[in-house]
Amino acid sequence: MKYIQILECSSTLGNCCNDYGLVTIIDITRKILELVQLVVPILLIVMITVQLVKMVVNPDDKKNMKKLANKIIALFVCFFLPVIVDVVVGLLPNNFKLSSCWENAKISREISANTPLVYISVTDRDPYSIVGGGSYEPGNEKVPGSSGSSSVSGAGAQRLLSVASAEVGTHESNGGHTKYGLAASLPWCAAFVSWCANQAGFVSTGVLPSYTYCPNGVSWFQQRGRLHLEGSGYTPQPGDIVFFGAGGSQHTGIVEKADENNVYTIEGNTSCEGAASSKCGGSDGVSRKTRPRHTGYIYAYGNPAY
Numbered sequence: 683m684k685y686i687q688i689l690e691c692s693s694t695l696g697n698c699c700n701d702y703g704l705v706t707i708i709d710i711t712r713k714i715l716e717l718v719q720l721v722v723p724i725l726l727i728v729m730i731t732v733q734l735v736k737m738v739v740n741p742d743d744k745k746n747m748k749k750l751a752n753k754i755i756a757l758f759v760c761f762f763l764p765v766i767v768d769v770v771v772g773l774l775p776n777n778f779k780l781s782s783c784w785e786n787a788k789i790s791r792e793i794s795a796n797t798p799l800v801y802i803s804v805t806d807r808d809p810y811s812i813v814g815g816g817s818y819e820p821g822n823e824k825v826p827g828s829s830g831s832s833s834v835s836g837a838g839a840q841r842l843l844s845v846a847s848a849e850v851g852t853h854e855s856n857g858g859h860t861k862y863g864l865a866a867s868l869p870w871c872a873a874f875v876s877w878c879a880n881q882a883g884f885v886s887t888g889v890l891p892s893y894t895y896c897p898n899g900v901s902w903f904q905q906r907g908r909l910h911l912e913g914s915g916y917t918p919q920p921g922d923i924v925f926f927g928a929g930g931s932q933h934t935g936i937v938e939k940a941d942e943n944n945v946y947t948i949e950g951n952t953s954c955e956g957a958a959s960s961k962c963g964g965s966d967g968v969s970r971k972t973r974p975r976h977t978g979y980i981y982a983y984g985n986p987a988y
Contacts, residue, residue: 719763726757838988839921842890845878846936846948846968851958853967862950864894872896872934874950874968875923889986890923899923900930903984912980918945923984924973930981935971937983945973945980 733750740746759766836844852858860866862873872894879890891902903909903923910916918924918940924947926933935949949971954962958969973980 715763715767719760722760723757726753726760729753730757839919839986842878842882842884842921842936843938843948845881849874849878849950849968850948850970851954851961851968852950853954853962853965855963855965859950859967869951870894871949871951872899875899875934875936878936884986884988889988896925896927896934897929897931899934899984900925900982903982906987908985908987909982910985911982912975916983916985918983919985921986921988923986925981925984926973926979927981938970940975943975945975947971947973 730750730753733746733753737743737746737750852861854866857866859870859874862870862877864870864873876885876890876892876894879885880892882890884890885892891899893899893902900909918937920937920939922937924935924937924945925931926935933949933952935947935952938946938948940946947970948968950968951966952969952971954965954967954969955972956970958967961967962969
């Protein structure tokens with residue numbers, strides 16, 4: 683059976699930096715250059731010191747002078763090696779994979795390594811069926827749940843929060859989390875957000891994405907100009923979708939409210955706190971969370987056009 687990997691290019695990853703092999707090679711290259719910049723200058727300084735001692739002992743030996751000059755030049759080259767590489771790569775065309783990925787190699791490597799890779803069958807995409815048919819795009823993965831349940835109260839953001847609030851306490855120990863559309867063993871924070879959005883009727887109307895892979899949610903909001911980075915001065919709004927970790931790749935949830943220091947969320951696939959802790963039986967589940975805004979863990983907020 684033929685499989686495809688759901689891993690899309692986005693401005694977070696850089697142009698085609700989702701090529702895991704390329705990103706890994708570039709990241710290793712960067713690490714080697716950093717090691718060279720650290721170790722080689724130390725060795726050269728030791729060698730220059732030895733050369734200076736030889737010159738003091740034998741000041742008439744011109745060979746020692748030449749060797750000393752060569753080592754000093756090598757020392758300067760090592761110090762400026764990263765700058766030289768950046769300049770050379772910067773001269774390459776922007777659509778060339780190496781140059782387009784170089785600057786983003788570190789974050790791309792973190793995203794590729796830390797985010798579970800999801801593979802789906804080309805012929806059988808459930809539960810990742812494409813919403814409305816057509817080709818796959820980030821944010822149009824189908825998840826279970828009715829499109830706009832009549833039992834959901836409220837409008838706009840409050841409608842989404844009404845759905846999410848009713849799910850607090852759903853947990854893994856009894857398999858309740860599988861209602862959101864993924865196998866029991868798969869990370870399901872994004873599937874939870876998408877399920878709530880679908881229940882509230884916001885997926886079919888294009889107000890919210892349906893995603894099971896966090897970077898696809900980030901990409902969806904970015905493409906619509908509705909992604910706001912934490913620390914940019916944006917104030918999170920009720921009903922916003924929050925993304926955590928490097929490039930927003932590690933976790934996601936729904937914002938209930940926010941103040942200057944914290945964001946108060948409803949999240950799936952998380953440790954249960956407060957009232958939810960007694961319902962979750964010690965396992966991960968759906969819970970209200972308090973997330974500090976200034977620790978670097980929160981990446982950005984997607985602001986839906988309710």
